[in-house]
Amino acid sequence: DAGVIQSPRHEVTEMGQEVTLRCKPISGHDYLFWYRQTMMRGLELLIYFNNNVPIDDSGMPEDRFSAKMPNASFSTLKIQPSEPRDSAVYFCASSLGRSLGNTEAFFGQGTRLTVV
Amino acid sequence: AQKVTQAQTEISVVEKEDVTLDCVYETRDTTYYLFWYKQPPSGELVFLIRRNSFDEQNEISGRYSWNFQKSTSSFNFTITASQVVDSAVYFCALSEANFGNEKLTFGTGTRLTIIP
Secondary structure (H helix, E strand, C coil): CCCCEEECCEEEECCCCCEEEEEECCCCCCEEEEEEEECCCEEEEEEEEECCEEEECCCCCCCCEEEEEEECCEEEEEECCCCHHHCEEEEEEEECEHHHCECCCEECCCEEEEEC | CCEEECCCCEEEEECCCCEEECCEEECCCCCEEEEEEEECCCCCCEEEEEEECCCCCCEEECCEEEEEEHHHCEEEEEECCCCHHHCEEEEEEEEECCCCCCCCEECCCEEEEEEC
């Protein structure tokens, strides 16, 4: 398996623009997570899905952020409008889930977002 | 609430020395999972190990070993005979076993530098 695939790897955008980050989880994994990494806040969970359904979105910073998972092999994280403070590395991860005995999440390579 | 503390922000050792990275956690659950991840300079997050709260056996994998002690709520990671390729940021993480709760709470990470 190719692992978790994120695109783009790097994104530079102007304040106010819409940004869409994409993620393809590992095939067969039924949990998908979006994390954000910044120097100030470290790694923080934004939202996660189970079987395409959002389970916990309490980490989503504000209404400018939205995430969808239309099917088992694709998820998006959208920021509209973007702000400079959204600059961070955004990671997508997937896992099989505890019910199957595996709890470890496997991460994509991340998308480095810069909002100028 | 769950919390993970990695008190060592940065560590530098000379190649071939042993080094231990500390991790202390807090949780109200009696069942939980602990993890270590490695983030090399390239930026991806690499899963290293998972340990569940029922299993206090120490684990060794090559030059890596982990010491889990419930009595002190610690899950420390030791690298023996360190190598330059071990230079990375290492994260300890915790997942509580509440039904449906699959999210990871990360520590702030320890930046390890191996000096040639």
